[in-house]
Amino acid sequence: MAAAIHINQRIRENAQNLSAALNEHMLKNFAPDARKELRLFSAGETAEMLGISTSFLRKLHFEDRVPEVHTTPGGRRHYSAADLLEIRKILESTAKVKGTYLRGRRDGDKVxxxxxxxxxxxxxxxxxxxxxxxxxxxxxxxxxxxxxxxxxxxxxxxxxxxxxxxxxxxxxxxxxxxxxxxxxxxxxxxxxxxxxxxxxxxxxxxxxxxxxxxxxxxxxxxxxxxxxxxxxxxxxxxxxxxxxxxxxxxxxxxxxxxxxxxxxxxxxxxxxxxxxxxxxxxxxxxxxxxxxxxxxxxxxxxxxxxxxxxxxxxxxxxxxxxxxxxxxxxxxxxxxxxxxxxxxxxxxxxxxxxxxxxxxxxxxxxxxxxxxxxxxxxxxxxxxxxxxxxx
Structure with missing residues (x-):
């Protein structure tokens, strides 16, 4: 005769085993501190998110209007999300139409x-x-x-x-x-x-x-x-x-x-x-x-x-x-x-x-x-x- 299963005990064991396995999975993927980091974005991705052309983005760098970013030995620029926000703020400061690059709330707008x-x-x-x-x-x-x-x-x-x-x-x-x-x-x-x-x-x-x-x-x-x-x-x-x-x-x-x-x-x-x-x-x-x-x-x-x-x-x-x-x-x-x-x-x-x-x-x-x-x-x-x- 098969031994009776105490369902609460079995569920608890399953939960503990799964939790340990997930913890190991997280540590393996996000070692050493188990916290994620966001990747860098290409010039093409960055230009698309900013709503400008890649040639205009290159021009901004050529004219030193935006800070320099991570550049590969081959000369390709890669942008962090923080870089993206900084460039957005710079472009907004000289935009002819307010809200072109920073499109969030203004005075009187509800969240x-x-x-x-x-x-x-x-x-x-x-x-x-x-x-x-x-x-x-x-x-x-x-x-x-x-x-x-x-x-x-x-x-x-x-x-x-x-x-x-x-x-x-x-x-x-x-x-x-x-x-x-x-x-x-x-x-x-x-x-x-x-x-x-x-x-x-x-x-x-x-x-x-x-x-x-x-x-x-x-x-x-x-x-x-x-x-x-x-x-x-x-x-x-x-x-x-x-x-x-x-x-x-x-x-x-x-x-x-x-x-x-x-x-x-x-x-x-x-x-x-x-x-x-x-x-x-x-x-x-x-x-x-x-x-x-x-x-x-x-x-x-x-x-x-x-x-x-x-x-x-x-x-x-x-x-x-x-x-x-x-x-x-x-x-x-x-x-x-x-x-x-x-x-x-x-x-x-x-x-x-x-x-x-x-x-x-x-x-x-x-x-x-x-x-x-x-x-x-x-x-x-x-x-x-x-x-x-x-x-």
Missing amino acids: QVLSFLNFKGGSGKTTSAIHTAQRLALKGYRVLAVDVDPQASLTTLFGYRPEVDFLESGTLYDAIRYDDPLPLSQIIQQTYFTGIDLAPGGLILQEFEHETPQALMNNLQPAFFARMAAVLQEVEANYDVIIFDCPPQLGYLTMSALCASTGVLITVVPNMLDVASMSQFLQMSAELLDVVSNAGASMEFDFLRFLINRYEPNDGPQQQVVAFLRQLFEDEVMIGSMLKSTAISDAGLTQQTIYEVDRSQFHRNTYDRAVDSLNQVNDEIESLLQQAWSR
Whole structure:
């Protein structure tokens, strides 16, 4: 007779073994200090992000208008994200039209707060959120990435080990908890990626879901739906854009993030099972948001968009689903789609994004297709931000 398995013990052993293996993987990839560093960018990539030609970039160096950067023995220049920001500031100082090179907030502009969400896991929510944060940062925006998900995938992609670095403290939970909360500024981490700060997530965020029913009974203020917006007020002047990576469920954390948002991006994989799941998600969202709206929450967004994710253009059924969604939601479906790409998947093996990996590591066409699709999506999101600021 087979020995009985104590499931709690077996799960704990699996968790410990997996945690140790992930820790080893992180140390191997980001040794010696287990922290990531961002690669340098080519002159072509730099010019594209600045919105100028490579010949004009060369001219800036020839005229000593910008600082010298890392140059290979063969004479090729490579630029760090900090170099990119410095050149952007120099160009902005002499630009004929204000905001040509620094397109973030101006006096009177409200901070833009974007929620990436879906009821279903595996819809590419975290991948979309981090690529948007990075593209905006490379284009000169000041970005705060907020990991609202207890699974903390966004935090992991920034090179942290949530189960080690933020096991008991240092996460968003410390700022939104009901008992003795900390200022958000005390938990925000400066990341390796110039222009992006992070409010980390971690398993302890789940406590917010458990504590909120009791807090509602005791009428603790601010109420759960207002807590995220309340803690952001302390730091929002430091940022142009705040990006929430929400958990794949419609709980108190997600609703709190939604009530603090100015824009919503719902990621959807174009197959009928995911679309059916999204239908339920939207119905539940509307009903729950009615409740918090009646309780006094603000429900005014500048925009809501559906972002097609993991799209395979040669897949006939997927094309039909996308056409169905466009017919149904019209302009609320984004023009750009995030392609399903081996380049994005392979980059994820080393906990990197497509913007972080070097093109030489991939088949050139595969890499270029992935980058082009991401740029199209993220530049469309940027245009929505600009419209919200009436530009």
